[in-house]
Amino acid sequence: MIYKTCKDCGEDKPVAEFWKNKASKDGFAYYCKACFGRRNGRSYRKKQAALGKEARAYRRHSDVPERMKYCPHCKEIKSVDDFGSNRANKSGLAHHCRPCHSEVMREGKRRKHGSERNYLLKLRYGVTEAQVEEMIAEQGGVCVICLRAEPKHVDHDHLTGLVRRVLCFKCNGGLGQFHDDPELMRLAANYLELRGAHARRMRIEIGAPVFGGPGRVRWDPFWRTRGDAAQSARHYHLRQKYGINDDDAKWLSELQVGYCAVCCDLPAEHVDHDHESGAVRGLACSGCNTGMGQLRDDPVALRRAADYVTGRLVRRVADADGGTRLSLTVPDVDPATVPKGGWKAFWEEDGQYRKETLPFDEELDMPTWGDLDEDGVPAPG
Structure with a gap:
């Protein structure tokens, strides 16, 4: 040597x-x-x-024992198991231990972006926290769909990535459950009003659009005890909660051919019932059942949600000062002038308008046959 x-x-x-x-x-x-x-x-x-800067005391890298690593934030030598992975580093490990890494990341976001929320908004949606607050103020401080809850969630078009508006938790989740499909939301609204194909089929079969419910015990005294020996746990659950039994659920599933009563696309997995009367409407898939629940089983909210994703709900109109403002209902009203809880007066009228008017029913600004010349071209003036 x-x-x-x-x-x-x-x-x-x-x-x-x-x-x-x-x-x-x-x-x-x-x-x-x-x-x-x-x-x-x-x-x-x-x-x-x-x-004018102060550096830490000198320390050799070789002084760190094997399978150990020095964290520059907490200034401690820890096991490599306390460090996350980072393929960009030669060692394959993160610079800081896990607790310090989270703290360093938070400090960096606050230093560069003002807050962690601002960082996430810019990263996910391309908007700042100030822009979101401006949108909320423009909406009158309410969710643009339900007009009752506080808007906290930025909603965006999953196809284009563009931000639409700020919604409450339930409305934002309801859109996701229906996959932003406006036709499916309108089908769900008709289903809740017992106007859809499933309700018509039920009337043909049993003479009513719903069945079961707590009142069933009063008109069918033998139902609770008929054949309840050695029944499944599901039988007793259905009997107690919905006023139906296992045989009823099987009959309903056969009537629907095993598919959801709303979308008719996915397997029916859940018993759907009216939360006021307790009567069973049908069997629904997980997405439709949850989506209707998040939109409060309200047909008006479902139709407003459908118009929202198609761009018919939120409109920009001229204001008295020569600028523009948002319009969220028919009849039109300035959202900034409506007090908290004051939208109820517009809710039913707006719901009736959306029930009677579909996108293709609206009057278009098109020339009539009387306005065309002999070549089929609109006449001037």
Whole structure:
């Protein structure tokens, strides 16, 4: 083994303890790696002091035991298991331990973006927190669909990525359950009003659009005890909650051919019932059942949600000052002038308008046949 004397510490060490240096005669540095590091450390700290900065005390990387790593934030040597992975680093580990990594990321977001919420809004939707607050104020501080809850969730078009408006938690979730499909929401509104194909089929079969419910015990006294020996747990659950039994559920599933009573696309998994009367309307898939629940089983909210995703709900109209403002209902009213809880007066009228008017029913600004010349071109003026 070849040895070399370090000019700083004066010790004879193996040449493996010296960095290579082509400029020297023997091809190795004059100082051992430990002394070389201390020299560089002193030079670096001297330059930092001249700039008015304070650097941490010098520490050699080789002083860290195997399977351990130094965290520069908490200044502790910890097991590598306490560090997350980062393929961009040579070691494959993150610079900071897990608790410090989260704190450093939060501090960076606050420093660069003002807040973590502002960072996430810009990252996900391309808008700032100030722009969201401006949209909320323009909406009158309410969700544009239900007009009752506080808007907290930025909603965007999943196809284009463009931000639409700010909604409450339930309305935002309801849109997702219906996959932003306006026709499916209108089908659900008709289903809740017992006007759809499923309700018509029920009337043909049993003479009523719903059945079961708590009142069934009064008109069918033998129903609760008929054949209840050795019944399944589902039988008793259905009997107690919906006023139907396992045989009723099977009959209903056969009537619907196993598919959802609303969308008719997915398997029927859940018993859907009227929360006021307790009567069973039909069997629905998970998405339709949850979506109707999040939109409060309200046909008006469902039709407003359908018009919202098609761009018919939120309109921009001229205001008295020569600018523009939002219009959320028919009849039109300035959202900024409606007090909290004051939308109820417009709710029913707006719901009736959307029930009677579909997108293709609206009067279009098109020339009539009387306005066309003999070549089929609109006449001037």
